[in-house]
Amino acid sequence: MEVFIIILMLLVLIGVSNVVYRFVPFIPVPLIQIVLGASLVVVPLGIHLHLEPELFFILFIAPLLYNDGKHTPRDELWRLRAPILLLAVGLVFITVCVVGYSVHWLIPSIPLAAAFGLAAILSPTDAVAVGSLAGRIHLPRSLKRLLEGEALMNDASGLVAFKFAIAAAVTGVFSLPKASFSFLVISIGGLLVGAIVAFLIVGLRHLLRRAGLEDETMHMLLQILTPFLLYLIAEELGVSGILAAVAGGLVHAIENERMPFTMPNLKSVSNPTWSVILFVLNGLVFVLLGLQIPDVSRTILSDPAFDNFKVIGYAVLIYAMLLVLRFVWTFLFSRGGRWFGNKSNEVPSLRILTLTAISGVRGAVTLAGAFSIPLLLQNGDPFPQRDLIIFLASSVILLSLLTASIALPLLAKKKSTTDDAEKERLEREWQIEVMAAAVRALQKTSNEENEMAVSTVISDYKLMMQQLGQKDNKTKRLPRSRQEEAGMRLLALSIERKYVNDRLESGQVSREQANYYLNMLEQIELILANKLDLGKVIIKTLWRRLKMIVFVRQPSVVSGISEPDMIALRTLKMQCSQAVVDEFSERCSLKSDEATEGVLEYYRQMLDRLRRFTIGSRRKDRSFDECRRELHWIAVQAERDAVQAFFEKGDITRDMATLLRRVIRNREASLYELEEIV
Missing domain, CATH: 1.20.1530.20 (Na+/H+ antiporter like fold)
Incomplete structure (x- = not known):
């Protein structure tokens, strides 16, 4: 039993080492694993493994x-x-x-x-x-x-x-x-x-x-x-x-x-199995060391x-x-x-x-x-x-x-280019590569039952790839500062939250509609939060829910939503988006920056989509909608896996990987928001 507990602790340390690496990426995983392994012996737990x-x-x-x-x-x-x-x-x-x-x-x-x-x-x-x-x-x-x-x-x-x-x-x-x-x-x-x-x-x-x-x-x-x-x-x-x-x-x-x-099926079984085995063995080598x-x-x-x-x-x-x-x-x-291996004598x-x-x-x-x-x-x-x-x-x-x-x-550090045009070109190329990985993952999941939904999601991705590939693409680049971007997005969500609470107090929206909308905003905050402010967002979310339970004494999440309520929510979303556009337009008139302009552009596009949406355009086929939603999350996960694979192979720098992950987070938040409202 003692040996089993020690092995279990070693496996836990392997997982912990990769979590720690996410927060201190400048320290290689092997060194983190060696330190964690040594800590088991230094701490008086009585663990000694010959x-x-x-x-x-x-x-x-x-x-x-x-x-x-x-x-x-x-x-x-x-x-x-x-x-x-x-x-x-x-x-x-x-x-x-x-x-x-x-x-x-x-x-x-x-x-x-x-x-x-x-x-x-x-x-x-x-x-x-x-x-x-x-x-x-x-x-x-x-x-x-x-x-x-x-x-x-x-x-x-x-x-x-x-x-x-x-x-x-x-x-x-x-x-x-x-x-x-x-x-x-x-x-x-x-x-x-x-x-x-x-x-x-x-x-x-x-x-x-x-x-x-x-x-x-x-x-x-x-x-x-x-x-x-x-x-x-x-x-x-x-x-x-x-x-x-x-x-x-x-x-x-x-x-x-x-x-x-x-x-053909053996490779799909072999690759993930060996991946887990090698992950565990590699980690155990350094923890044992x-x-x-x-x-x-x-x-x-x-x-x-x-x-x-x-x-x-x-x-x-x-x-x-x-x-x-x-x-x-x-x-x-x-x-x-x-x-x-050079054929020349260089x-x-x-x-x-x-x-x-x-x-x-x-x-x-x-x-x-x-x-x-x-x-x-x-x-x-x-x-x-x-x-x-x-x-x-x-x-x-x-x-x-x-x-x-x-x-x-x-x-080994590569010389970074200072040319903004070259940086933008590289960013777009790697975004296209990541989206192509998502398309390949979607193609692998295609079968007779979900063929139409797969085709729809792939078409969405190909359209985005085509837009990124255009030389005269007007898509705004992400702001270089993560803190500025996160701050502006959270500020916009707080404007929406205040607008909804004001309408709730005045009786213009029902409690169920407000709870549904506020819950959606919380989920978007969690998606957008990076590792620096995730804890802060979670604490704020828990505090808001606690206040809702104590003072309102009603559940904060609605299990289902009717079509009339959905129409009202779309109207509310348009009003909230307009409130954000008004606030951020005023900010830009006083002092313009990349983060503010980026959020302003996002809400203008959201307003445009909602205005073009017609009541009869919502699909009656719920199974199709559920399938498409699931495929979207499969594609998003494939994008994340592709970024990690490119980074581990040395194809992209850490800064590029960080930027691509931000792009994916923003796209995930946008997808979630549209699927919940539209």
Whole structure:
């Protein structure tokens, strides 16, 4: 039961980390998850979870690398094969030699073989950490592919070097020819075993389909089991389970390309399932990393035998050596050209080389390897400076994450254009892209029952896209300040609310009509509210409802509305809109600004729509209206998902994502308002 509660708490922390990230987007999610994981140990809850290296590799690293192999473009991997191998193999062994000797020289109490082991486990970059950071930072595309390819391959070379170094430290015996031969066998064998087992699994799935077993759930289960089978079989045969998982992912990528033709429904099940699995595994990796760091740090920092400042200085020096070595290695070999897959001999810029050096983030693979160091030597003596080695490894992980989180956004930041016309063009292009995603989502939901409603909503979107695409489009841009825009919209809603309350007191509208209208205004406020003023809006809404219950003693929400009441509400909406137009026109005559003009234009358009509306134009088919309303919300959600996807892939900046979300919120509020009144 205790283990279940701990796992449940870890899953909750993953969700909390993403909520926190929304409020502090300048801090990467991995760092937030590490801090939250560490807080579980620091707070006296009695939570301690031992990191079992073998279980960690099979449970987390195998499926994550399998997925990376499945989604990494094979043509780009082949195009970048030379720099990937130079980083994944050459740099690893150079790091082992240079950093190993340096650590032994700095800290003589760490034997040379153990120092080589520390350098080996620090040499591989972490695919999970690289992916988590690169997804939110606008790195050049070739550099992202290079880092992904390196992270796929260098785990094996680093872990093999670590294995032989620790074996030499434990037994006191080391043979370079034997180690070199074993490295080739383990690496090539892992790739071959992974490819063969993956082909066998693909063949099994084909046989099952031919036998008539085309149940998507069963085939999805086979997909989930595949990375674990690949890793276990390879490790049992004495080769690299990590490379087997990567090779298996590459093989299954070929099958995925044919999946839409052989099992079209499986892809719609597979993608969201893997999305949830990867979200949980990625989060758990960093939360578990955070769980280990406090105990590791406490062991060294509370030990009087160690000078805390000197130990921290060792960690900083080791990380600085790793950075310099990575920069020099890439600098030397980039002189030969074609480093980033360019057919020309163009030499990468200093900025690209610096990005490559800083992007070598260490992660949980390094810490898991450090924890696998045995407690005792072969003769029964304690392993020399085991706690110090684990502390140095964890410190380098934190330093690499912090440095990358701070430096990469600054170095990778795109130059922003100051031309207003260019900004407006980009805004419109991305609005069209987001709307196109909504249209695609609507097309996927189309069937015989809702075909007409889908066609209607798609037509609305295509009309908006056509208007945005026109060169002489007169659509007003959103004001640049979120606070000004939110303030003006809320002011307009308060004018409407005051107008309705005045008419209620004078008896010109009924209590039911006023309650319906006021409830609609509250919903619009909630839709328009951003994360900065959402809490304020909710508190105000609750206070208004409490006053309604206490003083009026009538329900504030009407369950249904008749056609005569709806006609009266449309008239009331026209009167409220006119009141807002009058108030804002007076404001513009005194002092005009983007926010005021934008709200004024919105209410003028609302008045125009309501005046053109005729009583007989309301559809009698309630099911059609309900279907269309549901499709509108599906489209709005698809727009939000598209914005998030574009942002995570680095296609748009944070400012552009914020602006697009504001456009979606405004459109959602407008849709809600029209559907409630019209």
